[in-house]
Amino acid sequence: MTLGRWLQVILLLIPGIGLVVFFMGAVVYIAIAQSFGLYNLAGESGFSFEFWTDVTERKVYWRSIRYSLYIGLISAFVSVALAYPLALWLRKPFPGSFTVSAILKAPLLVHGLVAAFLFINVIAYHGLFNQLMQGLGIWDEPRRLQNDRHAFGVLILQAWKNMPFALLLLTGAVQAISDDVLNAARDMGAGAFARFRRIIAPLSVSAMQAALVIIFINALADFTFQTIVGPTNRQSLAQYMVFFRDSGRWHEAAVVGVTLMGLSIVGAVLLSLLTHMVFGKRRAR
Amino acid sequence: MASIEVRNLSMHFSKFIAVDDVSFKVEDGEFVTLLGPSGCGKTTLLNLLSGFLTPTSGQIVLDEVDITRVPPELRDTAMCFQSYALFPHLSVQENLSFGLRQQGVPAAARLDRIAKVTDQLDLKANLQKLPNQLSGGQQQRVALGRALAVRPGVILFDEPLSNLDAKLRESVRYEIRSIQKQYGLTAIYVTHDQAEALAMSDRVFVMNGGRVEQVGSPETIYHQPATSFVADFIGAANILEAEVQSQSGDRQWQIETPIGCLTVDASDPPAANRLRVCWRPEHGIEGGASVNALSAKVHHRSFQGNFTDLTLDLDGTSQRLQVPNSTVMDGDGITFSIPPHTLHFLEPIQ
Numbered sequence: 001m002t003l004g005r006w007l008q009v010i011l012l013l014i015p016g017i018g019l020v021v022f023f024m025g026a027v028v029y030i031a032i033a034q035s036f037g038l039y040n041l042a043g044e045s046g047f048s049f050e051f052w053t054d055v056t057e058r059k060v061y062w063r064s065i066r067y068s069l070y071i072g073l074i075s076a077f078v079s080v081a082l083a084y085p086l087a088l089w090l091r092k093p094f095p096g097s098f099t100v101s102a103i104l105k106a107p108l109l110v111h112g113l114v115a116a117f118l119f120i121n122v123i124a125y126h127g128l129f130n131q132l133m134q135g136l137g138i139w140d141e142p143r144r145l146q147n148d149r150h151a152f153g154v155l156i157l158q159a160w161k162n163m164p165f166a167l168l169l170l171t172g173a174v175q176a177i178s179d180d181v182l183n184a185a186r187d188m189g190a191g192a193f194a195r196f197r198r199i200i201a202p203l204s205v206s207a208m209q210a211a212l213v214i215i216f217i218n219a220l221a222d223f224t225f226q227t228i229v230g231p232t233n234r235q236s237l238a239q240y241m242v243f244f245r246d247s248g249r250w251h252e253a254a255v256v257g258v259t260l261m262g263l264s265i266v267g268a269v270l271l272s273l274l275t276h277m278v279f280g281k282r283r284a285r
Numbered sequence: 286m287a288s289i290e291v292r293n294l295s296m297h298f299s300k301f302i303a304v305d306d307v308s309f310k311v312e313d314g315e316f317v318t319l320l321g322p323s324g325c326g327k328t329t330l331l332n333l334l335s336g337f338l339t340p341t342s343g344q345i346v347l348d349e350v351d352i353t354r355v356p357p358e359l360r361d362t363a364m365c366f367q368s369y370a371l372f373p374h375l376s377v378q379e380n381l382s383f384g385l386r387q388q389g390v391p392a393a394a395r396l397d398r399i400a401k402v403t404d405q406l407d408l409k410a411n412l413q414k415l416p417n418q419l420s421g422g423q424q425q426r427v428a429l430g431r432a433l434a435v436r437p438g439v440i441l442f443d444e445p446l447s448n449l450d451a452k453l454r455e456s457v458r459y460e461i462r463s464i465q466k467q468y469g470l471t472a473i474y475v476t477h478d479q480a481e482a483l484a485m486s487d488r489v490f491v492m493n494g495g496r497v498e499q500v501g502s503p504e505t506i507y508h509q510p511a512t513s514f515v516a517d518f519i520g521a522a523n524i525l526e527a528e529v530q531s532q533s534g535d536r537q538w539q540i541e542t543p544i545g546c547l548t549v550d551a552s553d554p555p556a557a558n559r560l561r562v563c564w565r566p567e568h569g570i571e572g573g574a575s576v577n578a579l580s581a582k583v584h585h586r587s588f589q590g591n592f593t594d595l596t597l598d599l600d601g602t603s604q605r606l607q608v609p610n611s612t613v614m615d616g617d618g619i620t621f622s623i624p625p626h627t628l629h630f631l632e633p634i635q
Binding site for chain 1: 335336337356357358359362363364366367368370371372373374383384387388431435
């Protein structure tokens, strides 16, 4: 293409992509700049490493990173692991499959906050689950399930909310695999696991990567579920960022925000590489 | 190698009967073709043999072992699919070794077997390519190689040549047959192409409406069709309703047909007084003859290279005649005769 043609293409793209890039770039720039002491909204501005030094020296910062990574990774893997068998089950239409598929995707339409409060009703000290267990005679007295220290509540909610999204991506990918290819694998002696490992996963690896990365980023930055059902002795990065912002410490909040963005990028790249290494194309084993 | 036997096999899809009480045995090293029109049940039967479908009733026995409920991955069969069904993300070599890895064949033996198959099928130069980098013929070879590499007891072909052009089809057909003979494989081949069936098979099973209509060698199927369906489906045939008038000698019958009184010379007697008879268009002889001589008007003439295909009108009954070097044109009169031994009795008229 000639230079003039390139210019024409760029000019045509600017109103659309240009605005997106500009606004995203502006947000990233402001966050990074604020983390180094610039753009102070409540006081004097000035370039400094002070806020990075201060925040990274705090144990709670590193604990938040570990906790958010734990929530992000487990949520992504559990959601995808639950979505795969469902996607394979729904691969071929059968009577009622449309209804089943619609019901499974319903959580996409429920707001996270609403879902969290509904979940509280189930797991509260006098909630439905405790009553059921006592009613069945399995438990003698109610047990504390809310705000559990391993964040199982958060993970359940994350999987409930994100599994339909993974299902949406994976269903399309597994539907694209022809029956003959799967039958050929069976015919060549591949059982269910070998078919998944050697045929289905490699042929749907792009959808798997997309699902893992998007769910990971979403869960890494979780605030809603963590605030309502998360453990009280742990803070997620989003929670920690809000803690700084609420006390007007914008630079520290920006440090946590930039950390969150960095972890999202690094995590996304690592997850993509991992899935490619394990299930990537052109692998016979 | 193995023999495979089907006993009273039926497959119902709700109210539709795809395979209806079919029984047969394919001997060790035999090449059998399931031939029939679309929807006759031949692919369903193949899917039952490979294990992708479970029959409604009946038995499949492989080397005296009942495999009716055995899943495909545990059966000693291998299938060549119509779509080739190559694994798109794996190279040719990985495709060929897939089944061997599943069987747990050691690496050295695996490489040895792949080398033999690639030599045989001329695939050496393509081992590192992905399936989408190959031509249709090469993909077909890889599919065949993948099936051959696992050395199955029975190899199943589901219309494997239907996606190839006519010229390539002929050469791959020859290749498949020679490899089957060389390996001594028991092969079951599904096709709706009668030329393929006649050229390749030891025996042909003609299927219609979920049933096997006739079993026999290609020659038997062609020259002695059992029913008007088989006669019509295999090659071109003129089928007439007839009434037996009299018998002369051991094997000669006079019959009355819509095109006139004809003499039939047949080793088997007619099954009923009123029945169908057939004759092949290429068996008619242009010009006069004392027996079965007929006059007709040429309705349509079609030059086919080595013969001329004539559609004749015999007092309102249409018949086809294929003769070499005919000079008659549309609308001309023609005399021809049907040799008595080429007329063949079919099923009775109900």
